[in-house]
Amino acid sequence: MGAESIITGITRGGTVWTPQFVTALNEEKCIGCGRCFKVCPRDVLTIVQRAVDDVDFDDDDDDDDDGDNSFMTLTNPLDCIGCEACSRVCPKACFTHAELPLAA
Template sequence: MSEVLTYRTFGEMPWTPQYVEEINKDVCLGCGRCVKLCGQECLGIESFEDDEGTERYVAKIVNKDQCIGCQACGRVCVRRAYSFKPKTA
């Protein structure tokens, strides 16, 4: 059984990073707040054509390996389009 990796903050409080796992395109508005906020350049914007033929913009994970597990993208998302997962040993 894998163990969830837990670390300590500067104040010695336990902290478990939650890494970006997925962005729900059906919920995402494509506002770009998360992209601007991410200091690790994990996110970008992509366009696609929906079922009605309208061009839509949504956030996209472009470099998952750069994620530090801060969840800032999920906190700034007004639609709660993000899902996260801890890393296991």
């Protein structure tokens, strides 16, 4: 019965699935690579410049396209459809997702 109050979707083939909406983005871990921005279909994200004092020069495990002085923010979280594309491409596991109730 509880599942009825959770937001669900349905595929073209009729399979029900549960969107996992973005609830947080760890800006401290973010390296500003922009991958999530490129794949998000809903303009949920915006990349911003990091203040000079906050630039993280520890790039020991950054293997490519490091934005280094930028980070991603959640600017339109209510437009998220819970597709999880952002997390699939994020090299730093910055995103937190959750299913949400219909009346949130």
